[in-house]
Amino acid sequence: MSNSQLYRQVVAAAEQAGEKMMVIYQKDFAVEQKSDSSPLTEADLAAHHHIKDALQALTPDTPILSEESANIPWTERSQWAEYWLVDPLDGTKEFIKKNGEFTVNIAHIVDGKPVWGVVVAPALGVTYAGGTATQGSEKIESGSAQAINVAPLPKGKADWCIVGSRSHQSEAFAEFVAxxxxxxxxxxxxxLKICLVAEGRAHLYPRLGPTSEWDTGAAHAVLLGAGGKLVHLDTSxxxxxxxxxxxxxxxxxxAPADYAGAPK
Known part of the structure; x- marks a missing residue:
């Protein structure tokens, strides 16, 4: 199977997981609490199992790290040069609120870098996919794909668009915006916050709260393919x-790749 064929098959698997999720989304569903007190629904598990089965069929020798099967010891993970990084349902709180702002995330990680990924927002009917290994990123709606790119940066302090969390805004975010x-x-x-930067609908997304690697890997890949970057806030x-x-x-x-800090 060519890389292009694998890419399309994985995009399809993510979209199918989203369809399974939507069946549950449209009815009443139970919410459990995981050991870290974060919510878990049957949609998380349905998407996880579908993606895991699809990836194992496509690439049986490539390991998978998913939020819903994350108890793989570091002694084993440290040997991985290549693996799939999966968040079967990112935004479970948004799923529970039924506001549509949740995603299926699959990233292909090689030597610590997200080379391509797919982010599906099934309730919005949107898929973001691509990366540096696919020569760019795209947004897919109603079966039609369009190349996406980050927006040019404003020249001064005006005309910036900054994206923030729906559920996690903080004093630190307010200080940054100031x-x-x-x-x-x-x-x-x-x-979706990272994807907004990738498609040029926002200039910056400062994340000033906790996230895990599966929260960012797929959208990070899409952002890189669209001419952006995802960097440590302190060290760049x-x-x-x-x-x-x-x-x-x-x-x-x-941010876009040429962002060098807030304008003075």
Whole structure:
């Protein structure tokens, strides 16, 4: 199977997982609490099992790290040069609220870098996919794909659009926003925040709260393919994956590749 064929098959698997999720979304469903007190629904598990089965059929020798099967010891994960990074339902809180802002995320990670990925927002009918290994990123709606790119940066402190979390805004976010002249603020759930930067609907997404690697890997790949970057907020170094036992990300910034900090 060619890389192009694999890419299309994985995009299809993510979209199929989204369809299974929507069957549950449209009815009453139970909500459980995981050991870390985060919510879990039957949709998380249905999507997880569908994606796991699809990936194992397509690439039986490539390991999978999914939020719903994350108890793989570091001694084993540290040996992986290549793997699938999966969040079967990112934005479970948004799913429970039924506001549509949740996603299926699958990233292909090679040597710690997200080379391509797919983000499906099934309730919105939108798929974002691509990366550096696919020579760009695309947005797919109603079966039609269009190339996406980050937006040009404003010249001064005005005319910025900054995207923030629907469920996790903070004082630190307000302090960051204060560096700009009355920026437009867009609130959004799940990995869609990164995708808004990738398609040029927002300039920046500062993440000033906790996330895990499966929350960002797929959208990070899409952003890279669209001419953007996802970097440590403090050091501006690119985020890398599966480099330590912890799967927690540092605070980060999603931005066009030429972003060098808030304008003075």
């Amino acid at each position: 560096q700009f002249d009355s920026p437009s603020i867009t609130s959004m759930g799940s990995s 170094e690119p985020l890398v994956y599966n480099q330590q036992d912890s799967v927690l990300n540092p605070f980060f910034m999603a």
